[in-house]
Amino acid sequence: GGGQDDDRLTIAVIPKGTTHAFWQSIRAGAERAGQELDVGVIWRGPLREDDRASQISEVEGFITRGVSGIVLAPLDEVALALPVAEAQRQNIPVVIFDSGLKGGDYVSFVATDNRKGGALAADHVASRLNGKGKVILLRYAEGHDSTSQREEGFLEGLASHPGIEILSSNQYVGTDVEGAYNRSEAILSRYRDRDGSLAVDAIFCVNESSTFAVMRVLQDHGWAGKTRFVGFDASDSLVKGLAEGHIDALVVQDPVKMGYLGVKTMVSHLRGEPVEKRIDTGVNLATRENMKDPGIHALLQPDLSRGTP
Amino acid sequence: MTSGTPRLEMRGVRKAFGATIALDGVDFSVAPGEVCALVGQNGAGKSTLMAVLSGVVRPDSGSMMLEGQPYAPREPIDARAAGVAMIHQELSLAPHLTVMENIALGLEPVRRGLLQWHEMRDTARRALAQLGHEEIVPDAIVADLSPASQQLVEVARALASGSRVLVLDEPTSSLSHGDVQRLFELLERLKSQGMAIVYISHFIEEVQAVSDRVVVLRDGRNVGAGRTRDMPADAIVQLMVGGEVEALYPRSPREPGDVLLELVDLEPGAATLSLRRGEIVGIAGLLGAGRSRLLRTIFGLESVRSGRIRVGVYSGPASPAARWDQGVGMLSENRAGEGLASGLSIADNLTMSRLEELGPGFLVFPSRQASAASRWVDRFAIRSSGPAQAVGELSGGNQQKVALARLLHHDVDLLVLDEPTRGIDVGSKAQIYAVLDALASGHAHEPPQASGTGGEPAIVADRVAVGRPRAVLMVSSYLPELLGLCDRVAVMCRGRLGPVRLASEWTEHSLLMEASGAKAG
Amino acid sequence: MRGDTGVLLGLLLVALIFGLLIGPRFFRPANLELMARQTVIVCVAALGMTMVIVSGGIDLSVGSIVALSTVVTALLLRMGMDPALAALGALAAAALCGTVNGLLITRLRVVPFIVTLGTMLLVRGAAKGLAEERRIEAPITWLNGLLRTARDGNLGVPAGVWLTIVLAVLVAGVLGYTRFGRHLFAIGSNERTARLCGVRIDRRKLQVYSLSAAFAGLAGVLEFSRLAVGDPTVGVGLELDVIAAVIIGGGSLSGGKGTVLGTVAGAAIMAVIQIGCSQHGLPNWVQQIVTGIIIVIAVALDRWRQAPTR
């Protein structure tokens, strides 16, 4: 690593944002690994959430400061490639997590198989609808690698079911909850029947904030529970929605593990141990039926204590 | 004459703005039932003294007593509450509000939290009636009124607040002759009701007509005071300028040359006129007669509706930029709003219309700008800390000189002047008249201000105007200067320009008759 | 005199265009109610902003104050406080931010643009800090029903919409019929004159910024009512929408002009465009282009209508 002031390793963990419960879990995992392995973990999201330029600035800042290693969830698979290459040149290794990065200038890629996550949702929807019905895909935001893979995985999964009609798949609801609420409300209102009910059989959302926003729209209009609604990721409110039947299923990743493995892989690399280039942290489908299973429950309500479990 | 304690007494008031000492230990007092005139040259400190009185400016030292009680306003509202009403030199109205709201501003009648519009309207109506202007509607928006009506609204505000001390800082600078008479009658009435009145004006005739006592300031100090009837006009002027003013209206031999401006049936204005090099032509008229609009149309600031207009060899309408190129310059009547950019320096304002020769190509060198400007600052005796001072910090009269100097810097052939001496003191007026005369005649002559103890250099008229004679077209509401300075004069009445006659064929009386539309031939 | 006729015509025009594009279902009561519901948050904040802009000021911190208000509401609810008290607490926190704005503007004599740009960052940071950089989940209470369609009672219109209407009438009254309101116009029209006439400018400014922030706080409570979480990242860029609503509605950034009716119509225009584009299935980028063009045209029409004939 670059010029460190003391011998203890310092690892910068840069998420895409900070407010989603998902990132809180990543943080818990990363800090737990930090404690376990006795390394310093600096947690800093980009100043503007979902702003590529701002994340690049963060990476540049840490390169100049000279941390031992950077663990990064790139907001963009291309835009972040240059600063990561720069880090490599300055002998600062980088581990990528959550979302992919073009090129191979990193030590390892720790992430969920997002395409598989989308496919899981598609299979679930198809089986619940018995292969027939009207479905809406609400996209997240332009140019995000992980979420667009989920969207593609979902559409590919449904392609094999000719009886399923996709009403809308070109609308982006955006990165903030408020905008997502407004846009999804307007989009869904279009499919409102005369009696006020929703003429849509299933809806799929690809991340936590949009899932939450759409759940709120469904609740506010009294549509919740009447339409099959599949979301992505977990938070307290989403789990509550799942328990109450407002959400039919949630595709859940294992963020704590992702954060933990991200830091652990980096430390292994720094200590000269060999590491795998691709680490899959797994993806599961949580429904009302299986949500009490210990394995699924741990994913839905992860233990966020920072210490060793 | 009055007796007992003065209503207002100011002692040893000092105020400095940075390096400028505006007031240097001024004493001033006014008694109930007295009109006290405050006179002095531009920048003498009159407005500043009144700003101290009305709580706008806090003095560095000195004391004030109001009816024997110590008085130290911290904010204008304190002064208003203590019964000091003020009409400011610069118009101060809220243009988006109605007439009645402007009159009641700060003292609106409220009952149970709600505004009492009726009460407000009645108050406004009463105050306007007192001025003899019932035709100004209390519900009208102030921005829609003519400048003269706006001035009247301001007077009405001072009346409506039920004050004990009334300060008028050049209230007549945009009032018509009739309105001035009405204002004087009103002041007489208020005086007899025991009001203490401070009257600031550059018109010595007005001072003599209305005041009981005169206090003269020069360079922020008291230089004289006395009962008005004991002080002839020359004595007042002498105190003001610290010397003598000779030949207020100089007149060198002028020889009319080629025609520089020709108007044929120009609308708006119904104007037919031709102006030659070496001539000064004046336009008289009542307020709102349309004189300003005529000048603005000539200069391209408003569009020509019909008729012909020719400037030198160029015919037809043109933009202001083109007019400058054709050798025409204009002085606006609205100094603060249009004439000058108050945030910019004297140098910037002076050279704004002609930056071309201040550097090679499209470049402008600030040093050349400053030296060009300081030449004019010296010649016009502009009281300032230098060409870099912001114009907004100058006194009104000095600002006017900057605006006029711009035309000379541009070296125009035709000067279009709208109220060129508004708000200017006698001494400076004489200087400006001398400049205009020199410009028109193309001849130099002795500077008008001789032995001065005031220490201010006079405008050096002979260096201002060398070479060719120029032409001047000027609008003025001050009849003596039109008659004294112009070769020919025309009268504008209700938007129509009358025939142009030799100045010697007019008298103040006949001008007034014609302007009011009551002419007999 | 009336600066809001233009914007009302504009609103009509925009609604008609989308009505033609989408068909009569665009005007079904349910859809109109949707528009009303999506307007209220911008609308409530814009009521406060109208007063600020009339007084010649500007308030860039409203977006951040909305976020702070959602966070405070959620935190108080989570502490088990009564929903009404929690909402009041959020209003108080918001008004406090406004008072800080007002104090900085009047005491330090810094222009409102800078002061509120500073507090925009400051309040946003405070909201994130309070929320520990995450979304605060809170129990569902009747607060979350404020913008829910009432199927019975309330004439089928959500309580939040009624609240907004009442507030709009109130603010219009304050602006037109109280000393406070007329002083705001006087200050915005000519601050020097207002001062010379004894209007206590500093006090008025303090009041108007506090009030505006309280309105933003209320907008935050309504936002919370929809989101059911305290979200410190909500409302980024909201201030521009709010200011745009006021300006489209005939307000002038140089002060002295602005009406409540205009502001409400301005906010409505933007909601109609947004909903119309979404329901017509236009992509977001087309919607942005349309909104941009309409903003300019609405104001241009208005200026053109009022232009002096010369």
Added chain:
Amino acid sequence: MRGDTGVLLGLLLVALIFGLLIGPRFFRPANLELMARQTVIVCVAALGMTMVIVSGGIDLSVGSIVALSTVVTALLLRMGMDPALAALGALAAAALCGTVNGLLITRLRVVPFIVTLGTMLLVRGAAKGLAEERRIEAPITWLNGLLRTARDGNLGVPAGVWLTIVLAVLVAGVLGYTRFGRHLFAIGSNERTARLCGVRIDRRKLQVYSLSAAFAGLAGVLEFSRLAVGDPTVGVGLELDVIAAVIIGGGSLSGGKGTVLGTVAGAAIMAVIQIGCSQHGLPNWVQQIVTGIIIVIAVALDRWRQAPTR
């Protein structure tokens, strides 16, 4: 007279504080260069904005123009165009947006705030439309090295930083020593006076908005150089940073005031705070609070220093 002494003092102060907090490594050349690199994008856009603000206008569309410029550069590069030509194409597209701004402002007589608010949405929409709502990948060329540290040559400072310095000197020269610059001050100080004095106001405005947009376009090329993709969502809210830089640097939103040195120092203050906070390991929300407070203090100090004694 000089409106930028305050901000220079402020910059010094902020740098000292962080120097004390972080230690001497804060002033290492690599760190200084990082600050320079992170300032340039805001700085270049702010140079154009300085001219606009001096002339009494405002340009809210710069953030969107930056995005458009990255998209156009990427598209042209992908078409196989020479990098220099691609950058020129982006500048031309940006300048065109500025010309539209200028035309709308001068022809429709709508205030700049509204016109540029409209074009902010319009240009953003156009950028998204051009990019088909995704980011455009482009081959890596020397353009991407503009902000990279040159280990040899250039005195170890990236070419983009040199470019910015040259431009800043140029703009300072234009403002202080050309007719165009003096006319901008005249228009900003009192537009009617400028008109009376024969300044061709409409032409000047057209020029200044086009120029400002071209600067934003250049900022976009620099942004592209960092991102290596054409990103239609980049630069949201950038306009506020840019305007803040100008105002912190002593510019006045009512026109007639502003200096290049002040603007550059204003942009630098914000970069120093950002990097200082980041390297001190302070969380974002603390950084936002600190930035907010410093913005207000910097401007307050300046006003207080200049305040007339009364």
